[in-house]
Amino acid sequence: MQKHCSGYILSFFFTLLFAAFSTGCTIDEENLENFFKPQPTTHIISAAELHKEYDLNVIAADMKYRSSVIIVYGVVLDIGIDTSDRTYVIIGAKKPEGIRCFFARKDMASLARLSKGQFVAIEGKAKSGDANTFVIDKARILSDEEEDNILPKPTIVGKDATVGKDAIRWVQADIMPGFLHQEKPEYPEKARIAGIEGKVFVIVMIGKDGKPSKAHVLKRTPPEQTVFDKPAMDAVMNSTYEPAMQNGEPIETWLTIPIRFSLR
Numbered sequence: 001m002q003k004h005c006s007g008y009i010l011s012f013f014f015t016l017l018f019a020a021f022s023t024g025c026t027i028d029e030e031n032l033e034n035f036f037k038p039q040p041t042t043h044i045i046s047a048a049e050l051h052k053e054y055d056l057n058v059i060a061a062d063m064k065y066r067s068s069v070i071i072v073y074g075v076v077l078d079i080g081i082d083t084s085d086r087t088y089v090i091i092g093a094k095k096p097e098g099i100r101c102f103f104a105r106k107d108m109a110s111l112a113r114l115s116k117g118q119f120v121a122i123e124g125k126a127k128s129g130d131a132n133t134f135v136i137d138k139a140r141i142l143s144d145e146e147e148d149n150i151l152p153k154p155t156i157v158g159k160d161a162t163v164g165k166d167a168i169r170w171v172q173a174d175i176m177p178g179f180l181h182q183e184k185p186e187y188p189e190k191a192r193i194a195g196i197e198g199k200v201f202v203i204v205m206i207g208k209d210g211k212p213s214k215a216h217v218l219k220r221t222p223p224e225q226t227v228f229d230k231p232a233m234d235a236v237m238n239s240t241y242e243p244a245m246q247n248g249e250p251i252e253t254w255l256t257i258p259i260r261f262s263l264r
Contacts, residue, residue, distance in 0.1 A: 119219030
């Protein structure tokens with residue numbers, strides 16, 4: 001008797017399930033198609049290099065980046081609100097070669113803390129464009145912690161500042177530039193007495209002969225702490241390097257070197 005009841009209940013359940021599917025349930029073909037699509041690739045690239053790729057071949061670059069998740073890093077060139085009331089940040093090396101990144105209104109507070117000339121890394125969805133109108137939608141600013149995880153990590157230093165061996169490369173090469181000799185930055189005495197610590201990102205041009213030709217501060221933490229700028233710049237310019245190599249030939253490249261000043 002119990003077996004018969006169980007059979008009737010099970011049969012009744014499947015009948016109801018079949019009726020539900022036959023009358024009100026349909027397959028969402030679009031979602032099913034998206035389910036089997038590969039997930040978008042995350043590209044990590046400097047704003048200057050992204051502009052260069054679009055400038056060389058718009059079609060090739062658009063096929064590579066359009067609709068993908070992208071992380072672009074560079075210097076803030078402009079911050080504002082367009083005629084459609086959309087908030088944006090433009091990052092790059094110089095105008096008009098900037099990448100326009102659109103943010104949601106809820107991100108206004110974080111955008112208000114930015115300033116022109118500040119280094120940032122931004123993640124979002126790439127949209128089609130050309131070399132001067134490339135757009136990133138649904139953008140967000142990466143935190144310092146995320147930057148450290150995504151971009152090459154600096155060396156953790158001891159009581160004196162040292163130059164990190166890892167660095168952010170602005171151009172791709174077969175062999176990236178490296179240190180032959182790392183000049184040790186001098187810890188400013190007034191900073192040592194005051195117990196001040198910080199981190200400076202210095203961008204330096206490494207020539208084909210491996211010699212640094214020019215440099216400037218790209219970013220600092222804390223942003224207002226400039227006491228470490230000069231010793232960081234001096235250390236970078238007084239270091240010696242192996243040049244980057246492309247197709248067996250030395251090439252000129254920008255190299256960003258993180259330098260941390262710590263009393264621990």
